[in-house]
Amino acid sequence: xxxxxxxxxxxxxxxxxxxxxxxxxxxxxxxxxxxxxxxxxxxxxxxxxxxxxxxxxxxxxxxxxxxxxxxxxxxxxxxxxxxxxxxxxxxxxxxxxxxxxxxxxxxxxxxxxx
Amino acid sequence: xxxxxxxxxxxxxxxxxxxxxxxxxxxxxxxxxxxxxxxxxxxxxxxxxxxxxxxxxxxxxxxxxxxxxxxxxxxxxxxxxxxxxxxxxxxxxxxxxxxxxxxxxxxxxx
Numbered sequence: 248x249x250x251x252x253x254x255x256x257x258x259x260x261x262x263x264x265x266x267x268x269x270x271x272x273x274x275x276x277x278x279x280x281x282x283x284x285x286x287x288x289x290x291x292x293x294x295x296x297x298x299x300x301x302x303x304x305x306x307x308x309x310x311x312x313x314x315x316x317x318x319x320x321x322x323x324x325x326x327x328x329x330x331x332x333x334x335x336x337x338x339x340x341x342x343x344x345x346x347x348x349x350x351x352x353x354x355x356x357x358x359x360x361x
Numbered sequence: 362x363x364x365x366x367x368x369x370x371x372x373x374x375x376x377x378x379x380x381x382x383x384x385x386x387x388x389x390x391x392x393x394x395x396x397x398x399x400x401x402x403x404x405x406x407x408x409x410x411x412x413x414x415x416x417x418x419x420x421x422x423x424x425x426x427x428x429x430x431x432x433x434x435x436x437x438x439x440x441x442x443x444x445x446x447x448x449x450x451x452x453x454x455x456x457x458x459x460x461x462x463x464x465x466x467x468x469x470x471x
Contacts, residue, residue, distance in 0.1 A: 290364070290365075290462050291451065346459070346460065348417040354404075
């Protein structure tokens with residue numbers, strides 16, 4: 248069955264701390280991988296995506312993610328979080344031939360304290 | 362370029378009623394996908410339309426249906442509403458291998 252697992256449902260960090268959010272997926276075939284962010288009261292927006300090539304992808308706002316095929320993982324990282332990074336983060340996977348049907352993880356809520 | 366718009370933004374219905382939600386994609390986008398977002402289940406794929414044809418479907422009962430018009434605008438309909446249908450319904454349009462999400466319609470079923 249196709250699924251995405253986000254290990255941490257709720258993460259609390261102090262400003263300037265490093266962030267790593269785990270994401271593992273189960274999906275037959277070649278995949279495209281995404282991280283979306285949902286700030287309070289705002290739309291879901293794309294942070295970064297991986298289709299092929301360099302497994303380390305960089306996104307907006309200093310975020311990056313590494314695709315490790317052997318581990319079926321696509322973890323999100325940021326070296327130093329800011330209070331404005333407080334949001335809900337969703338990992339998603341889609342078939343490489345059709346990214347119009349995405350399977351999402353249940354999300355990780357990030358809180359950042361000064 | 363205007364983003365994805367969804368109407369209405371909020372809706373309150375009672376059990377047994379039916380509801381229709383509307384989504385206007387970004388200009389030029391021909392694919393529209395619908396998702397249901399709930400606190401317990403997260404985002405779950407409902408269906409996707411491309412050029413007025415349903416191309417993908419998730420695991421939802423037949424009470425959930427949709428359609429797409431020639432101008433790519435899409436509607437989804439839920440008949441015989443149940444309390445568990447209370448959720449945020451998100452629409453996304455696709456371009457350049459990326460989905461762009463609308464603000465959602467918050468449906469509350471009483």
